[in-house]
Amino acid sequence: IAVSMSVHNARSQNKIIDSLIILIKKDKPDTNKVKHLNDLGWEIMYTRPDTSLKLSRRALALAKKINWDIGVAISTGQLGTFEWIKGDYPQALRHFLTSLRCYEKLGMENKSAAILSNIGTLYLDQKDFDKAFSYYDKALILAEKHNDENSISFILGSLGNAYAENADYHKALGYFLKGLAISRKQGDKDKIATDLSNIGSIYAAKGEIKQAIEYNLRSLKLVDSIGNKLAKARNLGNLGSLYTYQKNYAAAE
Numbered sequence: 706i707a708v709s710m711s712v713h714n715a716r717s718q719n720k721i722i723d724s725l726i727i728l729i730k731k732d733k734p735d736t737n738k739v740k741h742l743n744d745l746g747w748e749i750m751y752t753r754p755d756t757s758l759k760l761s762r763r764a765l766a767l768a769k770k771i772n773w774d775i776g777v778a779i780s781t782g783q784l785g786t787f788e789w790i791k792g793d794y795p796q797a798l799r800h801f802l803t804s805l806r807c808y809e810k811l812g813m814e815n816k817s818a819a820i821l822s823n824i825g826t827l828y829l830d831q832k833d834f835d836k837a838f839s840y841y842d843k844a845l846i847l848a849e850k851h852n853d854e855n856s857i858s859f860i861l862g863s864l865g866n867a868y869a870e871n872a873d874y875h876k877a878l879g880y881f882l883k884g885l886a887i888s889r890k891q892g893d894k895d896k897i898a899t900d901l902s903n904i905g906s907i908y909a910a911k912g913e914i915k916q917a918i919e920y921n922l923r924s925l926k927l928v929d930s931i932g933n934k935l936a937k938a939r940n941l942g943n944l945g946s947l948y949t950y951q952k953n954y955a956a957a958e
Contacts, residue, residue, distance in 0.1 A: 722748050739764045739776040743783050750787055757787045778807035782820055789827060797827055815856065818847035822860050825867070834871045841867065858887045858896065862903070869907060878907045898927040898936055902943065909947060918947050 725745040732738035746760035761783045768776030785800035801824050808816040825840035841864045848856035865880035885900035905920030925940040948956040 718748060734767055735771065736768075736773050736776060739768045739771075739773060739780065742767070743779055746783055746787065750790055754787050754790045758784065758791075761787065774807060774811055775813075778804050778811065778813070778816065781807065782816075782823075785820075785823065789823075789830075794827060794831060798824065801827065814847045815851055815853055818844045818851075818853070818856055818860070821847065822856075822863060826863060829863075829867050829870065832870075834867065837867050838864070854887055854891060858884050858891075861887070862900075865903060865907075869903075869910065872910075874907050874911050878904065881907060894927055894931050895933060895936070898924045898931075898933065898940075901927065902936070902940060905943060909943070914947055914951055918944065921947065 722745065725741050725748065728741045729738060729745065732741060742760045742764035746757035746764070750757040761780050765777060765780035765784065768774075768780055781800045782804035785797045785804060788794075788797035788800060801820055805817060805820045805824070808814075808820060821840050821844035825837045825844060828834075828840065829837040841860055845857065845860045845864070848860055861880045861884035865877045865884065868874070868877035868880065881900055881903045885897065885904065888896035888900050901920050901924035905917045905924065908914075908920060909917035921940050921943045925937060925944065928936040928940060944956075948954070
């Protein structure tokens with residue numbers, strides 16, 4: 706089943722890519738072409754990041770030519786993502802900051818929050834925790850200002866991961882618990898399961914194995930009910946490690 710799903714997803718993506726190539730050839734030099742160039746870059750960013758960069762550079766040049774400020778903001782944001790994928794952090798940061806300034810000028814605070822969050826994760830990748838926390842906090846303030854629960858939930862998860870990576874498990878747990886409350890409010894079972902698993906990982910890191918097992922079991926029950934096989938495998942792996950730590954080898958099997 707997993708193989709069939711992968712083939713299906715690959716075919717679906719290829720159809721999207723083919724459609725975008727056709728649209729770009731037909732497009733006039735307007736906002737639609739900027740969008741389609743960026744969309745195509747996004748679709749192939751993990752397999753052909755160099756081509757993605759070229760596409761968004763074309764989009765940026767066109768956006769500037771037609772004086773479309775939102776297009777400039779989108780294009781520079783994507784350039785930041787593509788440079789990030791390639792591991793060029795200075796260039797990624799330069800593009801993200803340019804995109805951020807554009808969104809701030811346009812008064813698009815929801816988009817500013819997303820870029821601030823990206824910058825936070827960029828610094829987290831470089832183990833610069835202070836700057837990561839600073840940018841995440843700024844992103845969270847904007848997301849909360851607009852009561853954007855999806856963004857709030859995402860940023861809380863990012864903060865939880867950042868504090869966990871910095872071994873501040875108390876703060877990490879606090880952010881994951883806040884994220885769990887939002888996921889429950891939204892009724893998003895996938896997100897609830899992820900939050901429960903993350904909380905379990907924090908308890909495991911703190912050496913509170915009983916609590917870690919409890920949260921992973923709750924997550925496992927949920928992912929099993931919705932048929933998320935990848936998450937189920939993750940939970941089973943976590944539980945196997947925890948039971949082995951307890952020397953409960955029968956349960957680990």
